[in-house]
Amino acid sequence: DELAPIDAGSQRAVLSDRRLQHLREVLRARVGDEVGVGVEGGAIGRATIVALDAHAAELQVHLAEPPPAALDVTLALALPRPPTLRKVLQQATALGVKRFALFRAERVERSYFSSHGLHASAIAEDLRLGLEQARDTIVPTVEVHPEHFGRFVRERLPALSEGRTLLVAHPGAPTQCPRTPIGPTTLIVGPEGGFIPAEVAALASVAQAIDLGPRILRVETAVVALLARLSP
Ligand code: SAM
DSSP: OOOOOBOTTOSEEEEOSHHHHIIIIISOOOTTOEEEEEBTTSOEEEEEEEEEOSSOEEEEEEEOOOOOOOOOEEEEEEOOOHHHHHHHHHHHHHHTOOEEEEEOOTTSOGGGGSTTTTOHHHHHHHHHHHHHHHTOOOOOEEEEEOSOHHHIIIIIHHHHHTTSEEEEEOTTOSEEOOSSOOSSEEEEEOOTTOOOHHHHHHHHTTSEEEEOOSSOOOHHHHHHHHHHHHOO
8 A cells, every 4th residue: 555656637647667566576566556646746545456467567657636725724843852753744634735845943852853864655654644644635745955054034024924923832921822814824832842042033023923822832733732722
């Protein structure tokens, strides 16, 4: 039940490359089996194997219709440690986030940006789990911004928030998080150890700081609570 990218739009797909080997040797698939497929550009669905031999596999592809978009939130997240990132990706994807931007802050370990911390296959797996949970088919994008925080705020955040409300979740902010959808939003969530004061000041000049109440929540809990409030 692996994702095997195929061309968008084709209802029949013939595979003769390494994906054929994958079907035969790893999945040990047979004619009549169903496999999961991914399409470059986003959608995922299922395919039935209609023919299979040593030279080619022919698939009948059934791309599922995604559910209506539930919320339009871009999540800008100070990169947390890998187990937390995995939870956030799965849960935020299930709640409908379609764009993630992972950035660096003072209290983010440099090692989190290494290939160990940001394993592409683990990220793909988390997105898939979130999509499957919500029966969604549009794969979110995940951008990684390892540059210094100041540069991220100056050079990347404007594009991430163009035409959108820009919010930063910060415990103790004087404004409460909205309890209803507020349209396209870019939501910034801080690192496990919180933002340092200089970062809070830099963000306060470009974003509306919002509070979730007196309980300090773990990153993954705060993300779910924030998205739940901003969802229709
Ligand atoms: N001691 C840190 C501080 O005071 O900032 C706690 C950081 S918290 C574990 C990680 C992130 O989750 C925060 O930077 C913020 O974005 C979000 N968060 C957690 N609880 C929150 C709350 N009650 N209100 C607003 N944001 C919260």
